[in-house]
Each structure stands twice: as C-alpha cells, then as structure tokens.
Amino acid sequence: xxxxxxxxxxxxxxxxxxxxxxxxxxxxxxxxxxxxxxxxxxxxxxxxxxxxxxxxxxxxxxxxxxxxxxxxxxxxxxxxxxxxxxxxxxxxxxxxxxxxxxxxxxxxxxxxxxxxxxxxxxxxxxxxxxxxxxxxxxxxxxxxxxxxxxxxx
Amino acid sequence: xxxxxxxxxxxxxxxxxxxxxxxxxxxxxxxxxxxxxxxxxxxxxxxxxxxxxxxxxxxxxxxxxxxxxxxxxxxxxxxxxxxxxxxxxxxxxxxxxxxxxxxxxxxxxxxxxxxxxxxxxxxxxxxxxxxxxxxxxxxxxxxxxxxxxxxxxxxxxxxxxxxxxxxxxxxxxxxxxxxxxxxxxxxxxxxxxxxxxxxxxxxxxxxxxxxxxxxxxxxxxxxxxxxxxxxxxxxxxxxxxxxxxxxxxxxxxxxxxxxxxxxxxxxxxxxxxxxxxxxxxxxxxxxxxxxxxxxxxxxxxxxxxxxxxxxxxxxxxxxxxxxxxxxxxxxxxxxxxxxxxxxxxxxxxxxxxxxxxxxxxxxxxxxxxxxxxxxxxxxxxxxxxxxxxxxxxxxxxxxxxxxxxxxxxxxxxxxxxxxxxxxxxxxxxxxxxxxxxxxxxxxxxxxxxxxxxxxxxxxxxxxxxxxxxxxxxxxxxxxxxxxxxxxxxxxxxxxxxxxxxxxxxxxxxxxxxxxxxxxxxxxxxxxxxxxxxxxxxxxxxxxxxxxxxxxxxxxxxxxxxxxxxxxxxxxxxxxxxxxxxxxxxxxxxxxxxxxxxxxxxxxxxxxxxxxxxxxxxxxxxxxxxxxxxxxxxxxxxxxxxxxxxxxxxxxxxxxxxxxxxxxxxxxxxxxxxxxxxxxxxxxxxxxxxxxxxxxxxxxxxxxxxxxxxxxxxxxxxxxxxxxxx
Numbered sequence: 001x002x003x004x005x006x007x008x009x010x011x012x013x014x015x016x017x018x019x020x021x022x023x024x025x026x027x028x029x030x031x032x033x034x035x036x037x038x039x040x041x042x043x044x045x046x047x048x049x050x051x052x053x054x055x056x057x058x059x060x061x062x063x064x065x066x067x068x069x070x071x072x073x074x075x076x077x078x079x080x081x082x083x084x085x086x087x088x089x090x091x092x093x094x095x096x097x098x099x100x101x102x103x104x105x106x107x108x109x110x111x112x113x114x115x116x117x118x119x120x121x122x123x124x125x126x127x128x129x130x131x132x133x134x135x136x137x138x139x140x141x142x143x144x145x146x147x148x149x150x151x152x153x
Numbered sequence: 154x155x156x157x158x159x160x161x162x163x164x165x166x167x168x169x170x171x172x173x174x175x176x177x178x179x180x181x182x183x184x185x186x187x188x189x190x191x192x193x194x195x196x197x198x199x200x201x202x203x204x205x206x207x208x209x210x211x212x213x214x215x216x217x218x219x220x221x222x223x224x225x226x227x228x229x230x231x232x233x234x235x236x237x238x239x240x241x242x243x244x245x246x247x248x249x250x251x252x253x254x255x256x257x258x259x260x261x262x263x264x265x266x267x268x269x270x271x272x273x274x275x276x277x278x279x280x281x282x283x284x285x286x287x288x289x290x291x292x293x294x295x296x297x298x299x300x301x302x303x304x305x306x307x308x309x310x311x312x313x314x315x316x317x318x319x320x321x322x323x324x325x326x327x328x329x330x331x332x333x334x335x336x337x338x339x340x341x342x343x344x345x346x347x348x349x350x351x352x353x354x355x356x357x358x359x360x361x362x363x364x365x366x367x368x369x370x371x372x373x374x375x376x377x378x379x380x381x382x383x384x385x386x387x388x389x390x391x392x393x394x395x396x397x398x399x400x401x402x403x404x405x406x407x408x409x410x411x412x413x414x415x416x417x418x419x420x421x422x423x424x425x426x427x428x429x430x431x432x433x434x435x436x437x438x439x440x441x442x443x444x445x446x447x448x449x450x451x452x453x454x455x456x457x458x459x460x461x462x463x464x465x466x467x468x469x470x471x472x473x474x475x476x477x478x479x480x481x482x483x484x485x486x487x488x489x490x491x492x493x494x495x496x497x498x499x500x501x502x503x504x505x506x507x508x509x510x511x512x513x514x515x516x517x518x519x520x521x522x523x524x525x526x527x528x529x530x531x532x533x534x535x536x537x538x539x540x541x542x543x544x545x546x547x548x549x550x551x552x553x554x555x556x557x558x559x560x561x562x563x564x565x566x567x568x569x570x571x572x573x574x575x576x577x578x579x580x581x582x583x584x585x586x587x588x589x590x591x592x593x594x595x596x597x598x599x600x601x602x603x604x605x606x607x608x609x610x611x612x613x614x615x616x617x618x619x620x621x622x623x624x625x626x627x628x629x630x631x632x633x634x635x636x637x638x639x640x641x642x643x644x645x646x647x648x649x650x651x652x653x654x655x656x657x658x659x660x661x662x663x664x665x666x667x668x669x670x671x672x673x674x675x676x677x678x679x680x681x682x683x684x685x686x687x688x689x690x691x692x693x694x695x696x697x698x699x700x701x702x703x704x705x706x707x708x709x710x711x712x713x714x715x716x717x718x719x720x721x722x723x724x725x726x727x728x729x730x731x732x733x734x735x736x737x738x739x740x741x742x743x744x745x746x747x748x749x750x751x752x753x754x755x756x757x758x759x760x761x762x763x764x765x766x767x768x769x770x771x772x773x774x775x776x777x778x779x780x781x782x783x784x785x786x787x788x789x790x791x792x793x794x795x796x797x798x799x800x801x802x803x804x805x806x807x808x809x810x811x812x813x814x815x816x817x818x819x820x821x822x823x824x825x826x827x828x829x830x831x832x833x834x835x836x837x838x839x840x841x842x843x844x845x846x847x848x849x850x851x852x853x854x855x856x857x858x859x860x861x862x863x864x865x866x867x868x869x870x871x872x873x874x875x876x877x878x
Contacts, residue, residue: 017397017419024419033364034357036544037418038494039580043813046494074357086355093347093779096787097215098354099494099544105355124822131818133494133545134215135790138827139783 003063007032008076016063023047023058026073034074034102038131045130048103049073055110057129074102082109084150088143096134104130108144116151118144174199174279174318195248196275197226198240199283203315205232205303207272210242210249210257211264212516213350214493214546215787216842217780218264220349222272224777228340229276229333230314231301234349241540244522244533257518258551260667262743262840265776269838277330283314286321335835344778350542362541363577365500365512370573371400372421373564376428377410377586380437380806381663384408385430392427399424403567405560412564418577438662438806442592445662445803446485449594452615453483457655459633461614461643469653472609476600480690482683484597485866486675487800489590490816491668495544496583497557501525501565502573508535509565511558514543517551524555528562547669547791552588553623554664584816585808588666589801591617591659593638595679600651605691607702609651612642616675617659619667637667641676641847646709646741647684647702662803669791670843673742677847678796678854681738682863685855695737695855696720712741714832715748715769722830723750723767732756733764736856738848745844746771746832749789752825753856760875761857763793764825768845773836781841782829788845789827794819796850798870823876 003014007030014029021040026032026049035058038046042057049058050072085108088094095101104127111118111126118126123144132140175195198206207223219239227237242249244257251258252267280300287305288295290312298307305312340346353359378384388411390402398420402413411428415421452458460466473479499513508531515521518538525536543550561576568574578586593616600609618635620626629636634656643654668674688698699716703709716739720726729735732755739748752765768785775781798817802809810816854864857874866872 020419024417027364028366028417028419031366032357033360033366036361036494037363037496039813040422041580041812041814044494044580044818089355090347090351093351093783095215095348095351095354096217096783097213097494097543097545098350098359099361101354102357127821131494131813131820133492133547133791133818135787135794135819135824136783137790137819137821137824138786140821141824 003066005066005071006068007071008073014063018062018064020063021059022049022061022063022066022071025063026058032073032075036099036102038100043131044100045103045107046100048106048130050077050106050110053110053113055107074106077106077109079109079113081112081147081151084147085109085112085143088146088150092139092143092146094136094139094143096136100130100132104132104140108140108147112144112147112151116148118148173201174282174321196272197279199279199314199318201315201318203303203313204238205230205236205314206238206240208242209239210268211251211259212241212514212540212543214259214514214516214543214550216264216784217348217777218259220346220780221265221777222268223349224340224346225269225272226276228338229273230280232303234340234346236303239349244518244536244538246519249518256520258520259516260548260551262745262843264840265838266744266840269776273332274330277332278326281330282321282324282326283317285324286317287312289324290317290320341776342774342778346777346779348780360541361495361544362500362512362514363495363498363544365541365575367500367502367573370500370575371414371416371568372418373412373414373561373574373576374421374425374579375405375410375412375560375564375576375582376425376430377582378432378434378437380434380439382437384433384436385411386433388428388430390428392429393424396420396424396427402428405563407563412560412567414564414568414574421577422579438803440662440806441804442487442802445592445659449592449615449659450483450485452657452659453594453596453613457613458657459655461634461639461654461656462652464651464653466611466653466655469609469611469651472651473598473600473611476608477603478601478690480599480601480683480687482597482686482865484595484679484682486593486678487802487867488592488663489668489795489799490584490587490801490810491547491549492583492587492816492818493543493545493547493549496580497549497578498576499557499561500573500575501561503570504537506535507531508537510537510539512539512541513558514546514550515540516543516546517555520551520555521558524558525562528559529566548667549587552666553625556588580812584810584812587801588664590668590674591619591665593675595675597679597683599683599687601687601691605693605698607647607649607687610649611653613655613657614639614642615657615659617661617665619665619671621658637672639676640672641740641742642680645680646712647699648704648709649702669788670742670846673740673843673847674792677738677740677742678851678867681740681848681851682854682865685737685851685858686863696725699737699739708741711771712739712746715739715746715771718769718830718832719748719750719767722769722828725750732860734856734859736852736854736859738852738855740844740848742844742847744839745841747785747844747848749848749852751793751849751852751856753853753860755860756877760877761860762825762877763823763853766825766827766849768827768829769832770829770841770844771832771834772841772844773834773838775831775834776838778831781831784841785829785845786827788841788843789849790819790824792846792849793853794823796853796867796869797823797876798868800868800871
C-alpha cells in the first residue's frame with residue numbers, strides 16, 4: 001500500500017503493508033535514521049517521535065493510524081523549545097553513546113512545550129519511558145531544568 | 154631539515170589533486186608524512202582544503218574517544234577542538250593496534266592510557282613540519298614562527314595550515330617532536346570542553362551502523378535456538394514466503410539457526426516469526442538457574458579447585474582460630490546481560506574486485522577483520538572495515554567468537570554476494586542471545602583481632618571462566634586460574650595478612666563475556682560488603698577502617714586519596730537526614746581508583762530511593778575532566794541499576810528474560826543528584842569507562858544495610874527489596 005505522511009513539514013509517500021509500525025516506515029522507507037529502534041515494544045523510548053506535537057512511540061504505532069496527523073522526527077524538530085533543549089543538551093555534555101538521545105530530546109521538548117516550569121516529579125513522569133543504558137539521567141534532568149530557565153527568561 | 158622527496162614527485166602521486174598530509178610513526182619507528190597516508194600510520198590528516206582530521210583508532214561507544222583523542226591532536230596543534238574533524242581508523246593492525254593488546258581493539262578502559270603519548274606525538278610532529286614548511290618558504294627561522302588556530306604566522310607573514318600542506322609533505326618529520334609544556338595547555342585538563350560528537354547526537358545526524366542504508370541493501374534476521382547448544386533439525390519457511398518483502402530463508406552452515414532475508418526490517422521480522430523450526434536439543438543446555446546456583450553455592454562450601462593465593466588455607470585457618478571474632482558471609486551474584494541501546498547489527502557490502510566492506514560500530518577491528526576474511530574466504534586486504542558510532546556496548550560488541558560478525562558473514566555467503574546485507578538483532582535476540590556476565594558465588598570469612606584489625610581472610614570464589622577456551626587463555630589464565638574470576642580479591646590493595654583465595658570453575662552454562670569492568674563487577678561487591686561488615690563488627694567507622702587497612706605504598710595511598718576526597722566532599726562525618734543513610738565503597742580497577750559515597754532514603758512504604766552520589770576518582774592526569782565525570786556518573790548508575798533489579802535466569806536451558814519489560818533498565822526516577830571530584834595528578838592518564846562501576850553497587854548496598862538488611866544475594870529486587878519507581 002502507498003501512504004501519504006505529513007512528516008517534518010512536507011508530505012512524503014511511502015510504500016508499506018498495513019500494520020507496519022511507523023518506526024520502520026520512517027527508517028527503512030523515508031531513510032530518516034535519527035529515530036531509533038531499541039525494543040520494538042514501547043519499553044525504551046528510542047523510537048519517540050511527535051505526533052501532532054506529543055511524544056509517541058513509533059515502534060507500536062501502525063502506519064495506517066497516522067492519517068492526517070503531523071509527524072515530527074528529530075530531523076524536523078525546530079521549535080524554539082527544541083532549539084533550546086538541543087542547546088542545553090550540548091552545553092551540559094549530556095550525550096554518551098547518543099543512541100537514545102533523539103527520543104530523550106523529543107520527550108523533553110514535548111514536556112517543555114506544555115509545561116515550562118516542570119517539577120522534578122513532572123520531569124521524571126515525562127521522561128520515565130525513555131531508557132538510557134549509559135545512564136545519562138542526571139544530566140538529562142539538569143538540561144531540562146536549564147532549558148526551562150532559558151525559555152522562561 | 155632534509156628533503157624527503159621532490160615536490161614534483163609528490164604531486165604526481167597525490168590522488169585526485171587533493172593533498173593530504175598524514176603524520177604517523179612508520180614501521181621503522183620514524184615519524185613521517187606521505188600523501189594519503191600511504192604505508193604510514195596516520196593519526197593526523199590535513200587536507201589542502203583546510204580540514205584537520207584526527208584519525209581515531211578506538212571506536213566510540215559513548216566513552217568519549219572521539220573527543221579525547223581529538224583533544225590530544227588539537228592541543229599539540231594549538232587549535233580549538235571544534236576546528237578539528239575526526240574519522241575512525243580503517244582496519245590496519247600495524248598502524249592502529251591498541252599498544253596494550255597488540256590488536257585493534259577497544260576495551261579494558263585503555264583508550265586514553267595507550268594513546269595519550271602516541272596522539273600527542275602525532276600532533277606535535279604535524280605542528281613541527283608545518284612550521285618548518287613556513288620557515289623554508291619565508292626564509293624565517295623556525296623559532297620565530299608560531300602556529301595557532303590553524304594559522305602559521307611570523308613577522309607579518311601569515312598562512313593557513315592548508316596552504317602549507319604541500320610543502321610540509323616534502324619535509325622529514327622529527328623523530329622526537331617537542332611536546333607542549335603542560336602550562337600551555339588550553340584543552341587538556343580544561344572543564345569547559347564540549348564533546349566533539351554532541352551536536353550530531355542531538356540533531357539526529359550521527360550515523361550508527363544500524364543507520365546504514367546502501368543501494369539494494371537487504372535485511373537478514375536469524376531465528377536462533379531457544380536453548381543454548383540447540384541445532385536446527387529441519388525448518389519450513391512456507392508461511393514466511395507469504396510475507397510481502399520476504400526473499401528467502403536458509404540454514405546457517407553451523408546449524409545454529411535459520412537466516413531470513415527480506416527487503417526491509419519489518420518484513421524480515423514478520424517472516425522470521427512465520428518460520429517453523431524443529432530443533433535438535435540433544436546437546437543443548439537443560440539446566441535451570443536454581444540448579445546452577447546450587448552448583449556454585451556448593452562449590453564455595455567445599456575445597457576449592459585452585460589455590461589462587463600464595464598463602465595456603467592451613468595458615469589462614471590457623472589465623473582465623475586466633476581471631477577474636479570471625480565475620481562470615483556467602484554471596485550470590487547472577488548472570489547479567491549487557492543490553493546496549495543499539496541492538497547488535499552490521500552490514501556487509503560487496504566492493505569492486507570481489508571484496509567486502511563491513512559497516513559496523515566495530516569494537517574489535519582485528520578480530521572482525523579475520524572473522525570475515527576466514528568465512529568469506531577472502532585475503533585480509535579484500536576486507537575493509539568502516540567503523541561507525543556504536544549505540545553502547547558495555548563489552549558486548551567484541552567477543553572471542555565474534556558471533557554477530559560470523560553470522561553476518563555466513564548470511565552474506567548465502568547470497569550471490571551482489572547486494573549489501575544488513576544483519577539486525579531484535580531486543581529479544583539481544584537479551585536471549587547475549588554472552589552474559591557469568592554468575593558467581595563467593596564465601597568469605599574475615600578474622601579480626603581484639604583491636605579490630607584483620608588478621609586472616611578465607612575467600613572462596615566459584616563461577617564460569619570467561620577466558621578459558623578462548624584465544625586469550627594463554628595471556629589471562631595462569632596455573633588454571635582465570636584472572637578475571639579473581640581480580641579485585643587476590644590483588645586487593647587492602648593490607649590483609651593470611652589471605653587465602655580459592656577458585657572453583659563452574660561447568661559452563663551459556664556463553665559468557667566481559668561485562669563493563671569484568672571480574673571487578675562481582676569481586677568489588679563482595680570485598681566492599683565484607684569490609685563494611687568487618688568495620689561494623691570491629692566497632693569502627695567504615696571509612697576509617699578502610700584507611701587503617703591501607704599501607705603507605707603508592708598504589709595504596711592513591712586509593713586512600715580517593716577515599717578521603719569522597720568522604721570529605723560528601724560530608725561523611727555528618728549524620729544523614731532522618732530515614733537516610735550513606736554507604737561507602739572504593740575500588741581500583743584498570744589502573745584507576747574510585748570511591749563513592751551513596752546516599753539512600755527509606756520511604757515510609759518501605760521502598761528505597763537513591764538520593765545522592767558523591768564520587769572521587771584518580772585517573773592520573775585528567776585529559777577531559779567533564780567527560781571523566783560523565784563516565785563515573787554513567788558507570789556508577791549502570792552498576793547500581795543491575796544490583797537493584799537485573800538478572801538473567803534459565804529455565805531448562807532457555808533464557809527467561811526477553812526485553813526491557815522483564816530485564817528492567819534503570820530509569821530517570823531511580824537517580825538522584827551526582828557529584829564527581831577528580832584528584833589532581835600528574836601521573837599518566839588512565840581510563841574511566843569501567844572503574845566507576847565496581848564500587849557503586851556495594852556503596853549502594855552498604856547504605857541500604859545501614860537502613861535495613863544486607864543484600865548478599867542479587868539482584869536486590871529478587872530478594873524482597875523494593876525501589877520507589
């Protein structure tokens with residue numbers, strides 16, 4: 001089947017069977033490789049994308065459910081919040097292996113776009129589904145707090 | 154200054170009109186330069202287009218080699234780090250071997266340790282030839298010329314390094330280039346250095362091997378035996394052929410599985426589910442974890458197979474008989490999976506002339522090189538390796554068998570070799586098909602005299618050897634003792650009179666492997682738990698007790714240094730808040746010394762929450778302090794997460810766990826704040842990827858023991874401890 005997907009501000013066409021997770025359409029068909037495969041069962045968050053601005057796990061989202069929704073991947077995220085989040089991530093040397101960080105950043109952008117003054121518990125709740133095996137969590141938290149401060153200023 | 158070759162000769166040999174100054178140590182041990190590197194060993198490349206490139210011989214799994222090694226080159230060239238590019242070295246053992254191992258291999262927290270002088274020399278040699286080239290061109294003495302920020306300047310004259318590349322290539326480079334005075338350092342030791350790979354990893358452009366999408370590439374996934382040692386008897390791919398995108402299914406020549414080829418990853422995974430296999434399990438592992446655990450616990454309660462210590466059990470027993478009190482405990486530490494974020498994968502691409510190119514986050518370049526050449530029956534020079542970023546490893550991406558490279562090569566050989574083949578593992582493949590940190594049992598009896606000093610220590614260890622039966626056996630197994638089973642106990646820095654160490658090898662069950670910090674991952678847990686228990690029995694403060702058992706030797710005093718620094722920064726002597734407790738542990742591994750103070754809170758519902766870690770590290774000269782701190786943070790939390798929750802168990806030979814829902818990773822709500830303090834040192838730099846791990850688990854357990862019970866069996870969650878999230 002051919003699907004038209006609104007992704008990163010453009011409409012792209014992709015060939016896929018119904019039931020194919022959005023993740024594999026993004027990676028294998030559209031060749032946008034910033035979105036990662038980590039577990040395939042929505043247990044790690046490496047595949048996080050934005051669907052209409054909210055963080056979603058693309059590995060369990062069937063392609064046919066996207067319809068007219070706007071999909072944004074790490075390659076296309078360019079809001080003010082996203083730029084500040086990427087900036088604080090860089091300033092605080094958050095990344096190590098980096099494999100989970102596209103997903104971490106998209107979850108953080110989703111949080112800060114809705115809540116520019118998250119408490120520690122709110123950060124935990126929003127980021128709980130994003131696993132980092134390098135355990136960069138301390139810095140992720142600091143980068144979110146710093147981004148929130150910059151965004152409020 | 155000597156002219157090595159004429160400019161005219163060089164220009165003829167320079168390919169595509171692009172001059173590249175490549176500096177390195179040639180086979181005669183002389184620093185030399187050549188176009189494109191030639192037969193030399195290039196660590197620094199400067200293109201005539203102005204790019205300065207550091208060639209990185211150690212793969213990047215997050216530990217920071219791209220930043221660390223590029224820092225050394227940039228420092229000697231007086232550049233800022235963002236002015237330098239980097240690329241990973243190709244397969245070439247002569248030029249890019251790890252000086253500690255003799256093979257191109259990343260491991261043992263050795264990247265900085267073995268590269269520090271090599272890369273500084275390469276950078277310094279590049280600086281000298283560029284300055285000499287300017288001197289020759291301008292007729293100005295070398296002493297009056299400076300190089301900084303990519304510019305060579307003297308007496309009003311100015312040239313970009315790229316403009317001097319061609320002339321620099323004609324100059325014989327110095328055998329012993331002068332290294333920069335450390336007082337002039339602008340990168341080494343500075344805390345404000347940003348990771349060189351940060352930007353690409355925050356904007357989605359970093360290329361990992363799983364991101365390789367070549368023209369006509371097909372995907373291979375393998376259906377493997379449910380039990381270790383199972384073999385394919387027969388298979389039926391009839392239903393798989395109904396999956397759109399399915400290409401074919403073939404038996405692996407070693408019969409360990411069936412490889413399924415498809416046009417894309419999702420089709421390959423779907424088709425694999427549809428393949429039906431009859432397994433021959435007659436030679437497969439049939440035991441369960443309860444049986445294996447009993448075998449280990451029995452072994453530490455009977456006579457050990459190998460005496461590891463010089464001291465015999467007889468003298469130790471005599472010392473324990475004289476002891477005022479004996480502290481005794483038995484420990485069990487389970488199998489653990491590495492579970493890096495990026496599931497294993499690699500791509501084999503056919504190249505012109507019948508060769509291949511491996512695209513991989515390649516940790517063991519030399520062994521992958523030989524594995525592919527052997528299976529594909531190609532000479533080594535027909536096998537290229539392109540190293541990409543690796544989404545973690547923790548030791549998994551290199552193994553004595555090179556399992557996933559073997560699989561990829563076998564799969565590629567089952568095609569007509571005309572298309573690139575990408576082998577992908579799912580998370581289930583990863584958790585169920587790992588080479589695990591072996592399970593270990595320990596039993597220790599520690600004798601204390603009336604003054605609370607240790608006077609004897611009987612320590613039995615049982616577990617599966619990592620190195621026996623591998624090519625590493627001859628280096629790491631001596632008199633039947635695998636050093637990786639006993640490191641951290643038999644070579645403990647504590648002053649322990651009458652230490653007896655006995656080792657019994659467990660009968661192999663599953664495949665085993667080094668796991669971030671190797672043997673120290675279990676030995677430090679036991680040593681540092683025992684030190685805490687002994688301190689308590691002696692009525693002494695755990696920090697003071699440790700310091701009392703360290704002599705004045707340099708090694709011991711470096712450990713004492715981190716103990717004192719961590720204790721003072723953490724306010725060890727101050728009482729913890731209500732329902733909080735601090736735990737202490739320290740350990741030396743991979744020539745680096747680490748101490749942690751871990752603070753834990755006991756919640757009103759009885760669960761525990763990690764609230765703060767204060768660490769001290771002595772890794773010699775700190776090249777990139779913030780990256781050192783990041784490794785200590787990540788390593789410590791990796792250690793604690795596994796102590797809290799993780800184990801791999803077998804049910805009749807099959808691995809029970811399968812994915813993150815049941816091999817539960819540490820999550821953000823599990824962590825508290827973190828402070829790392831680095832000992833100021835002029836000693837040679839040592840690594841930090843692993844040393845944060847070993848003392849973290851026991852420091853956490855020591856804090857919990859102060860609030861509640863001592864965990865002698867891991868993971869804690871399996872024996873009744875609850876954690877907040």
